[in-house]
Amino acid sequence: MASATDQLAASLNLGVLARATELKNRIWFTLGALIVYRIGTYVPVPGVDAAVMGEMLRQHGGGILGMFDMFTGGALGRMTVFALNIMPYISASIIVQLMTAAIPSWEALKKEGESGRKKLNQYTRYLTLVIAIFQAYGIAIGLEGIRGSAGPAVADPGWFFRVSCMITLVGGTMFLMWIGEQITARGVGNGISLIIFAGIVANLPSALISTLELGRTGALSTFFIIFFLLAALGVIALVVFFERAQRRLPVQYPKRQVGNRMFGGENTHLPLKLNTAGVIPPIFASSLLLLPATVAGFSQDRGADTWLTSIANLLAHGQPLYMASYMALIVFFAFFYTAVVFNPQETADNLKKYGGFVPGIRPGQNTAEYLDRVLTRLTAVGAVYLCFVCLIPEVLIANYGVPFYFGGTSLLIIVTVTMDTVAQVQSHLFAHQYEGLIKKARLGGRGPRPR
Numbered sequence: 001m002a003s004a005t006d007q008l009a010a011s012l013n014l015g016v017l018a019r020a021t022e023l024k025n026r027i028w029f030t031l032g033a034l035i036v037y038r039i040g041t042y043v044p045v046p047g048v049d050a051a052v053m054g055e056m057l058r059q060h061g062g063g064i065l066g067m068f069d070m071f072t073g074g075a076l077g078r079m080t081v082f083a084l085n086i087m088p089y090i091s092a093s094i095i096v097q098l099m100t101a102a103i104p105s106w107e108a109l110k111k112e113g114e115s116g117r118k119k120l121n122q123y124t125r126y127l128t129l130v131i132a133i134f135q136a137y138g139i140a141i142g143l144e145g146i147r148g149s150a151g152p153a154v155a156d157p158g159w160f161f162r163v164s165c166m167i168t169l170v171g172g173t174m175f176l177m178w179i180g181e182q183i184t185a186r187g188v189g190n191g192i193s194l195i196i197f198a199g200i201v202a203n204l205p206s207a208l209i210s211t212l213e214l215g216r217t218g219a220l221s222t223f224f225i226i227f228f229l230l231a232a233l234g235v236i237a238l239v240v241f242f243e244r245a246q247r248r249l250p251v252q253y254p255k256r257q258v259g260n261r262m263f264g265g266e267n268t269h270l271p272l273k274l275n276t277a278g279v280i281p282p283i284f285a286s287s288l289l290l291l292p293a294t295v296a297g298f299s300q301d302r303g304a305d306t307w308l309t310s311i312a313n314l315l316a317h318g319q320p321l322y323m324a325s326y327m328a329l330i331v332f333f334a335f336f337y338t339a340v341v342f343n344p345q346e347t348a349d350n351l352k353k354y355g356g357f358v359p360g361i362r363p364g365q366n367t368a369e370y371l372d373r374v375l376t377r378l379t380a381v382g383a384v385y386l387c388f389v390c391l392i393p394e395v396l397i398a399n400y401g402v403p404f405y406f407g408g409t410s411l412l413i414i415v416t417v418t419m420d421t422v423a424q425v426q427s428h429l430f431a432h433q434y435e436g437l438i439k440k441a442r443l444g445g446r447g448p449r450p451r
Helices: 002-040 050-059 064-071 087-102 104-110 114-144 159-186 191-202 204-217 222-244 280-301 307-314 320-341 344-353 365-400 408-446
Strands: 246-252 255-258 261-264 267-273
Touching: 002 159, 002 191, 002 408, 064 191, 087 104, 087 114, 087 159, 087 320, 104 114, 114 159, 159 191, 191 204, 191 408, 204 222, 222 365, 222 408, 246 365, 267 365, 280 320, 280 365, 280 408, 320 365, 344 365, 365 408
Parallel strands: none
Antiparallel strands: 246 267, 255 261
């Protein structure tokens, strides 16, 4: 009996050590991949004067270029091989999600399980390549027309520079897409989200230093800086609370007899998140609103006073029209994207297929209408929460010169990605604990029986 107990203890200790080693290897792989990404954000594109590009970005930092530079971790401002970052992949993913709701054959692929998911992922990769090629060509053409105080951004423009710039930028994007997939498969957390997270977090120290510098020079009072930091912590706590909030609809499965056994009779719940759309509404809304300001800024550089200039002035940070438009677009994209990612009719049909039902609601169409009604109310509350989180930092950015990195969109991304990564680490730990319990039960059953 003693030898069996020692054998059980030794096996459990080896199992715990192996599980801890696996999780540690996953974490180290994730950190190593992110370090490679950060190194790539400092490798310049051949033939581009990074100083001229940085000067241009400082002049137009309040537009869409400033937001994209925030997502790329400063790679766009330095014009490095990762200047496009992972944004083409995100655009391709959103387009594929929209297409699955519009094209019946793609919707059928979504329902096929793992094989269909692989095909959709392959379509996303192809579309990422196409989008990256178009964006890289646009950047190459735009770089040839940029001039700064030190001269042109491109010393030797022409087709050789355009092709080399396109190959460099597209290769960087595809490499980042591969790194993101490797992190998802062999690391911890969602690789694509972690790449964007790393880009934003990498520039947070410099943004904080610039804010403190404003306080040192007297542009901001010490009281305001303390209030701002406390408000940022409050917004983070609010984001954590609302991102975890969900409505749990009770679902029951009736008992059924198969042979001599009884199955079913379980009571479970269907979780509906308060913010199903995530960070997509603020990103889309800010991109659309910042586009006129960016185009108008380049038009002024060329000496043209166009109608875009007046629109850009009305849509400047802190202006009433900007705030109203930003809020309206957030609400629109919150409802639109929620309708894309969650189909009440499909969920109701799946519940009916497996015998599940919501107590007090008839299966089928009535359940779909009930889910749609509940989801509409949740999305309305979630849209109000997104508007509050995103508009408060916009006021501070416009009126007090607070850096872009403390905006609502960046805080949302940082908090949600952190929560998702921590949840995946916990799921790995729980899975290892269950494996240990199963091994313990098996080894305990094989031990010698007392006589």
